[in-house]
Amino acid sequence: MIVIRNASVLRADGIDQSTVVIEGDTITSVGTEPVSNGARLIDAKGVWLGPGLVDLHVHLRDPGQTWKEDVGSGSRAAAAGGFTAIVAMPNTVPPVDGGSSAVAAIERARAVDTVDIVVAGTLTEGRAGKEMAGFDAMYEAGVRIFSDDGDAVPEAGLLRRIMAYLRDLPGAVVAEHAEDRSIAGEGHMHEGMVSARLGIAGLPGVAEDVIVARDIAIAAEMGAALHIQHVSTARSVELIRDARAAGMSVTSEVTPHHLALDDSALEGLDPNLKMYPPLRGAEDRSALRSAIRDGVIDAIATDHAPHAPSEKAVPFEEAPRGAIGLETAAAAVASHALGEDQRIFFERMSISPARIAGLERQGRELEPGSPANLVLFDPARRWVPGSFASKSQNSPFAGMELTGRVLATIYEGRVSYEGELI
Amino acid sequence: MSTGPQHGLVSLRGLGRDRLEGLLDRAQSYVGSLVSSELAGATVTTAFFEASTRTRLSFDRAAHRLGAHVMDLSPDLSSTTKGESFKDTILTLTAMGTDLFVVRHWLADAADLAAEWSGRPVINAGVGRREHPTQTLIDAMTLRQEFGHLDGLRMAIVGDIRNSRVARGHLEAFPTLGVKLTLVGPTPFLPNHNPWGVRVSTELDDELGDVDVVYLLRIQNERGASQAIPADQSYARRYGMNAERLSMLKPAAVVMHPGPMNRGVEIDDAVADGERSLILDQVANGVPLRMAVIAEALGGTG
């Protein structure tokens, strides 16, 4: 039994200071219970207690690139970041693109007892952008989120056939990494003031906008559920806002780094700040911050993308794309976008992503009977990220002071991470 | 000789007018000078990861004239294509006793990284599409010789600016020196953003009557620039400097080009070889200017 006292508790009808009692994998009471003997007692005055965080976008690199990350290290990083569920992108080596690879990935995920690892599958066979992936076998194995993340489906005709098929599978979501390669070319950073000055090949924002517009048009015709991954431009936000206003089920996510940073941070050509989509201009960043507050963008997702230190210690233009994000997400989001409002914070970091992924034991307000997947987060604690539980250290926030820190994570009633509890 | 990476010339960005003019003065003092032994005992390494015989020879000659020993990274080494071997090469050459690196590379941060890895001063001899600082200073020196001053001059930089490290160097230093810049070219050749806040024009003929300097750049086909415009002769018609356009200039105006030239495209023979051309003066100033930069980097008093 775990008893958490004095925390600011996210409940269905508001936030109150209650005592939360956890027995087994379930919350058994929320209120003013007397404390029984033998309980583990956590005093959490001034600390937010809410449903464990849910990340729709994680690269575990397992199988195939386990020098960067594996299921074990990625799970520890997730727990340290307050996550109780993460969606593993299918661009492993080999990719998850059919029944056998999905079953193998799900079995590996089940062996982990510190976080739910939700396996996503590709949209196309071999993630090659040519033929449909083995949807039925993956769906039967339990896969609901499909994405060729790293690339958009290149041909509109193929995407249209995919959506026509997936709309018939209840709960299936087409998740797109929106980037038109014919526009993006071999760019290395946002095409803006900094790329112009340094003469670095740029990634224009319109490369994202055209895919978002295309995908919305096809999803509208087909009635398929569309999820736009890591939205990064102001124009994408407008397109998504308009589509939702027209009644479409278009959901989207934004990364903590796109909320916290813009391309002005790239003057020093730090390879740890190289990711796709790239850090955009200041106007894009402010549109993203408004959109995550307003709810036009539903969810925060990290796009946790580990690369080994030696792989990043190279010239900027030769560095691989991606940044780790699990262990700094909550703090970066609280520091730069949603630190004021406990409800919106948990909506965007837990409740909405759990709904998009269809996870019944995640993203639930704290009421008797709710699953005990929880995070204790101190929104006022200042700290400077330094080293990480992830195998990789390519964080854009290393050395940067953040406000807000995960103190403990509880997964299915057990403490999966314990930081500096006061 | 105790110098560090901070003494090199990686970028012109943010350099003050005093430092820039000091380099030009020092370069001027080397014009026509005989061999000196100012840097006797020093080792200058030219590390060119991109072919440029002209620039490399100019640095080589400048270093020799100062009495320095020169190590050259041989072409087979420079055929390396990965940053990791770039790092190994820099570390090896450092261990072999390099006091100063002269780096040419296709990567934008190559000079910064060479300085970081080696702990030695580095002179940027052209990196990525970012900057080619000595070319910029050579051009400033040439213009100062021609006009006696730089303040108040107006220069049109014409051509494939988007791909030009020379233009980016000019954009960092010429405004500091009082030269007003206008970027001229078809939109696909202009930078897609203007962090320098300079004038931009797509019509060369509108600019010619107002400028003191027409600075021509070649189309960098190796960077894909030829695909950005139609593959016909329209570029030469709209932007090529020919005899007719020469006649539209102010009487004292001059024409410059950093080379190599594509005659008949951005510049006609009559212009390149004509009396308004400073192109050979630019070449001649290469050695004294690079002597000044090398001597400054290695802390010689000059």
Ligand SMILES: [Zn+2]
């Ligand atoms: Zn992606």
